[in-house]
Amino acid sequence: MLRSCTAALRTLRALRGRREGASPAARDPVLARRWFSTEKVIPKDHALPNPSWSKDLRLLFDQFMKKCEDGSWERLPSYKNSKLVKEQLSQAQLFTRGYEDGLGFEYVIFYNDDEKRTVCLFQGGPYLQGVPGFLHGGAIATMIDAAVGMCAAIPGGIVMTANLNINFKRPIPLCSVVVINSQLDKIEGRKLFLSCTVRSADEKILYSEATGLFIKLDPEKSLI
Numbered sequence: 001m002l003r004s005c006t007a008a009l010r011t012l013r014a015l016r017g018r019r020e021g022a023s024p025a026a027r028d029p030v031l032a033r034r035w036f037s038t039e040k041v042i043p044k045d046h047a048l049p050n051p052s053w054s055k056d057l058r059l060l061f062d063q064f065m066k067k068c069e070d071g072s073w074e075r076l077p078s079y080k081n082s083k084l085v086k087e088q089l090s091q092a093q094l095f096t097r098g099y100e101d102g103l104g105f106e107y108v109i110f111y112n113d114d115e116k117r118t119v120c121l122f123q124g125g126p127y128l129q130g131v132p133g134f135l136h137g138g139a140i141a142t143m144i145d146a147a148v149g150m151c152a153a154i155p156g157g158i159v160m161t162a163n164l165n166i167n168f169k170r171p172i173p174l175c176s177v178v179v180i181n182s183q184l185d186k187i188e189g190r191k192l193f194l195s196c197t198v199r200s201a202d203e204k205i206l207y208s209e210a211t212g213l214f215i216k217l218d219p220e221k222s223l224i
């Protein structure tokens with residue numbers, strides 16, 4: 001835990017050296033134009049190990065990559081959603097992927113099609129702090145939404161979260177690794193009912209439990 005936090009803070013210091021309080025787009029008018037242009041964006045796969053990943057996260061990642069060898073599990077690249085959404089809005093991206101390596105949401109999702117379930121390996125970095133030393137509940141909710149949402153979106157297509165109920169049972173230490181197990185419980189028409197648990201890497205601690213209702217969008221209906 002300490003090592004991955006240190007790595008993240010090193011990245012943070014390096015970034016601070018490069019900027020003076022402003023976002024890269026604010027400092028660079030060329031970048032700012034690109035930011036809001038419709039220029040084609042080459043997606044980077046963030047769902048792969050980087051130096052900020054702790055030993056625990058690497059270990060679990062390697063275990064799941066082994067499970068992928070017989071085809072029962074599939075690692076989902078971080079740009080999987082851009083395959084589902086026809087129009088990519090220039091630089092727009094899932095906000096869980098907007099942080100520098102190690103500072104925010106480090107995660108990878110694996111999918112098992114036969115069992116209609118996903119496993120998300122998640123390490124929440126120092127920018128996601130709530131109570132000192134622990135993850136913010138909103139960050140936990142975000143990660144649950146993204147993990148469970150992905151479990152719904154693969155069979156369901158374009159879905160939106162209509163309801164998310166979370167029981168926060170134990171605080172999650174900052175920079176620790178948790179495993180989010182999500183499953184599709186039931187489909188009724190356009191409604192997909194899912195549930196998930198958030199546990200420690202050794203599975204001994206149950207941190208949170210959640211249920212979610214996702215609605216497959218009706219192409220005939222406007223969202224606004």
Ligand SMILES: CCCCC/C=C\C/C=C\C/C=C\C/C=C\CCCC(=O)SCCNC(=O)CCNC(=O)[C@H](O)C(C)(C)COP(=O)(O)OP(=O)(O)OC[C@H]1O[C@@H](n2cnc3c(N)ncnc32)[C@H](O)[C@@H]1OP(=O)(O)O
Pocket residue numbers: 080081082084085094145146147149150152153157158159160161162163189190191213214215216217218221223
């Ligand atoms: C979540 C995954 C996103 C996937 C996006 C797709 C591709 C991208 C792929 C992957 C992305 C990767 C990961 C995902 C990452 C992050 C997840 C972020 C997800 C979000 O951050 S998302 C933002 C928050 N989310 C909203 O901003 C929704 C606001 N909302 C609405 O836009 C509408 O509300 C809508 C569209 C949901 C439904 O509207 P609608 O008009 O299509 O459907 P309608 O109202 O007719 O409901 C149909 C049936 O659902 C029942 N029903 C509806 N709502 C209910 C509720 N709350 N409780 C109980 N039942 C409910 C009705 O009672 C009826 O039931 P019945 O058919 O039995 O009568």
